[in-house]
Amino acid sequence: MTDNKLRVGILGASGYTGADLVRLAAQHPNMDLQVLTANSHAGKKYAEVYPHLGGMNLPDLIKIDDANWGDLDVIFCGLPHGTTQKIVASLPEHVKVIDLSADFRLRDVDTYKEWYGHEHYAPELQPSAVYGLPEHYREQVKSARLVACPGCYPTAVLLLLIPLLKAKLLDEKSLIIDAKSGLTGAGRGLKLNTLFAEAGEGMSVYSVTGHRHAPEIEQELSVALGRDVMVTFTPHLIPMSRGEFISTYANLANGASVQDLRECLNDAYQDEPFVRLLAEGASIGTQHVRGSNQCLLSVNKDRVEGRVLLFSTLDNLVKGSSGQAIQNMNIMSGLDEALGLNQQPMFP
């Protein structure tokens, strides 16, 4: 570390998570971006790929093979699923790795194979990967070398449900998660259904029963509850760029009340800088978190006896990805966890 700054590399800097890492790093007093890789764009200035960051002084894009790892303290990996495992295995030991892909999120390599369609390429590393949800794995993150940042949907779901399942306040067999996401969740790749003319002025459901965030959610809820949990998880595509909104339906466990739920979440998060339980009846929407590292939670009693309506929302590129990654970096590096992450949401 020179000048008290972390020397940082971003692998796969041409995706939206890469761009938001760069945006946030500009506000972080201890991050020194030294390496930005993007294989197909290698040789370009970053501003050719992301003109909105043309005012920053950034290194040009290079190929991964041309990066000098010895000079780096921390690497963020924003590579496509399936490519990070081999790369991480080849990095020098002193480099801390924060992976934003799904490559190290699933503890069971067989589950990984089932959902991602290929053998895990670094099964020997998987046990050392820490699931980077700081509010629930803070201690493990502190000493981790390899952190697997949660998916955007899982972050919004788990911040809401982990405390409630740990406290056995919900009937886990009743969990129905209706998820809604903006278009950045689909990445910057060229796909017909993410064109403006296709996705605008309309909404649809996608990946019905097949979204890869389901096993990730189930893994962590099962840990929280202490027994296997399976959930209904249905994602929808909403005509907005950023933002995720989760509507969770559940039945109360025997004897539990809505008030118990509120107290449980209040206890869990009252001292957390980035998770906020809203007052009863307060409005909740993605507009209230856009651009920030905040996650909002809301607990409501349903008209149907014994059922609750639980809402959570976050910006998928920040708390759901790049912001949480920096939060993990702060913890791993002994910095104030909220350093560089205090931007307020931008509304409108």
Next chain:
Amino acid sequence: MTDNKLRVGILGASGYTGADLVRLAAQHPNMDLQVLTANSHAGKKYAEVYPHLGGMNLPDLIKIDDANWGDLDVIFCGLPHGTTQKIVASLPEHVKVIDLSADFRLRDVDTYKEWYGHEHYAPELQPSAVYGLPEHYREQVKSARLVACPGCYPTAVLLLLIPLLKAKLLDEKSLIIDAKSGLTGAGRGLKLNTLFAEAGEGMSVYSVTGHRHAPEIEQELSVALGRDVMVTFTPHLIPMSRGEFISTYANLANGASVQDLRECLNDAYQDEPFVRLLAEGASIGTQHVRGSNQCLLSVNKDRVEGRVLLFSTLDNLVKGSSGQAIQNMNIMSGLDEALGLNQQPMFP
């Protein structure tokens, strides 16, 4: 009837449902728009209120009190809730009335009072009102004088669920309805949360546990099943102008299969012009119905054993309102039910 044309009036023609009635009427060979009322705009040309219809030859807007009912065969009422009851009670008997408000949808005037906050003003007329969901009340609509058009959400929910509950294929206690609507569902009134800068690039939940379409849905599902049904119904506001998307979660009744559900819906709708069951795995979104009188249905098996994912979508201003109203008019007048309603959806 002159020239084989129905002489038509639209009360409350300045709302979005009024405008879409006029738009659709322009394509209908048997509708002659003779009266358009809008109290606060009385005296104006219709094109001052809706410039997009400036190419039509339309009567100027007048006050309700200035309308000559004797000249009319059919009246569409697009007035605010609570104002139609008295007006309908004062109309001459020969005028057929198609009400697009909620004033005559709830059969039980006590339920009406509970949800709308005032006594029903025409309880003596309520028993004669037919619930205008043609696919399920066609015979009653044929001979009705007063038809209460279903709400937009109820139309999308009931077309999906009525056949399934009639056939006892679902556990009615498990019904969870996650509803999504565009902004026109909120009407043309000036409200902060419907400004572009507030509603754009974001989404939120609203009317949590308190939306007035819930009792309407429950009324009709209870009739279908033969016993009381209560549902979880949660509406969300989506940044698009038109379109509604309903995600319904349910458990199968004992012994029922997903295949049974598909066959049931196929039997119910295979000869219907405006309801279409999609093939397994086909994509479904509001983009596919925009501007048309179509309602699409989709049935899917969940990963969770015994649970199904049911989707339905329609254009809230057409099949959810003005189009369905004209469909009712066609039936009441002995015309081909699909007359003037065959516009295909507009995409993009």
Next chain:
Amino acid sequence: MTDNKLRVGILGASGYTGADLVRLAAQHPNMDLQVLTANSHAGKKYAEVYPHLGGMNLPDLIKIDDANWGDLDVIFCGLPHGTTQKIVASLPEHVKVIDLSADFRLRDVDTYKEWYGHEHYAPELQPSAVYGLPEHYREQVKSARLVACPGCYPTAVLLLLIPLLKAKLLDEKSLIIDAKSGLTGAGRGLKLNTLFAEAGEGMSVYSVTGHRHAPEIEQELSVALGRDVMVTFTPHLIPMSRGEFISTYANLANGASVQDLRECLNDAYQDEPFVRLLAEGASIGTQHVRGSNQCLLSVNKDRVEGRVLLFSTLDNLVKGSSGQAIQNMNIMSGLDEALGLNQQPMFP
């Protein structure tokens, strides 16, 4: 012609103009869609490519080489620029051709080569091609075998300016055309800048000084005026799917007044079904034409002496493309010019 219906083929039916031709054809009493081609989608049902038209009974997509031209009366070509010339040259003589590409719009094959980067492949056919702007070439369209439909921007510009230049009311050296288009103008191809996340919540300028519609506009304005005209033409990309809005700035010719302009346009279009001059001070926006074959015009005096502000707007997929193509077909076939094109705009 069987049953008084035209047997119609659409080449390149997988683009947005193809889809809108199909949508409009569904409302046209004399069009029988017999052939739909799309090379990369050959073998698929049309509803797989455009689910919103899944309710229509349409032929499956085939390759161009598999089409039987002998059975057809009219062909619409919605193929990429540069591919139509050879195909049209190979079609049997009895088939009428309405081309929606740019292949036959430019009369001078050298200008074509300059702007499109390759030699014209059917220079012998070019002289027979009629520029399909019905309001100004109606007589020629009547007897044409090959009609080149104008580009979307040129349609909006020329309907406004041709009468004014013919009447020598404007200083042609002063013409500045600031054009704005929605995303469908860019087609259905996969391009980074047309992704929702890139184009949404923002606007930009594109093709600065290099848009291929400029020489087309200049060709027709030069014909109208009787001498060479060169214009400033700058297109902008607006976050909406459909619609074009043209803001034209010009100086009045010596002695001309704003009133002269209004009278000139009124004379030109008062009997036209699809072009409408708005009253002074009336609002004008793309919302007022969406989905319709209408073009709106507006004439305004500027604060700067001798300068005028001229606005025009249309739906690029209808009057700017598919609707105008059908209008041409009607004329070429001796049908009522407005047949099947009377849908009112859809707002909101």
Next chain:
Amino acid sequence: MTDNKLRVGILGASGYTGADLVRLAAQHPNMDLQVLTANSHAGKKYAEVYPHLGGMNLPDLIKIDDANWGDLDVIFCGLPHGTTQKIVASLPEHVKVIDLSADFRLRDVDTYKEWYGHEHYAPELQPSAVYGLPEHYREQVKSARLVACPGCYPTAVLLLLIPLLKAKLLDEKSLIIDAKSGLTGAGRGLKLNTLFAEAGEGMSVYSVTGHRHAPEIEQELSVALGRDVMVTFTPHLIPMSRGEFISTYANLANGASVQDLRECLNDAYQDEPFVRLLAEGASIGTQHVRGSNQCLLSVNKDRVEGRVLLFSTLDNLVKGSSGQAIQNMNIMSGLDEALGLNQQPMFP
């Protein structure tokens, strides 16, 4: 000043500019928000009016009459036009005032009356007001007590044109400014044309020849050139929340070249933190400045001889309003001009 922090009040904190002042203040190390006024919301928590800022610790809203001016160092006024003049006249001398309304922008009180429809209420203060465009009035701002922040459109226009007119590189009689703005430019008031369903999926022109930013632009261009300038200025409403894009058309002055223009702007802004001249051919759009205090400029040669295409873009709520206001505060207070304003643009 306590703790080296400025004690700050925001009058009219319930508008969008108020909210963005609060958002930006959260990142500013020297701003201590002590007073937030909003007459109709007095007594409420700020988070009731702007839930996205619910994570901040802010004073409750009060009435202007209840504010204690003695405790404040700086006041930002975000009040409706016409109300600030009297209030400012009543403030204690030691309070510095940064006005975001139009009340003190026009130096000539007769011009003010002509465009705003009433006599100026504080004509004695007007001569002391400094026009707060820091890049061109930095020295005057340093010692000002009352700064009138430029309008959003004028900021984008003047940053582009002031240096060019000062250097006499353009024919000022040829200036045509085609302006485009998102919906926040219209404020948070309830107006029909700013509803999502009205403004979405479409665009329109507004305030044709009558926008109040025209005289403000003309005032400053006249100062720059040294003689009276009158411009064509036409604003359009674009379906996005934030962002302004200005397309300016002009003829080169005798002997001037595009290269001269580029050098002139480069000289003017190469050391400025918030204004950036883009390289030739670089793309320019509002997406590249969203949420930031940056203004981008682009200079292009037209195909028409002697004509240039000039583009500028900024975020109307930041560099066009609240960000520029804080930039002025920094200058007035002897702080680093860029303090708290270095957030990078947010894209997507």
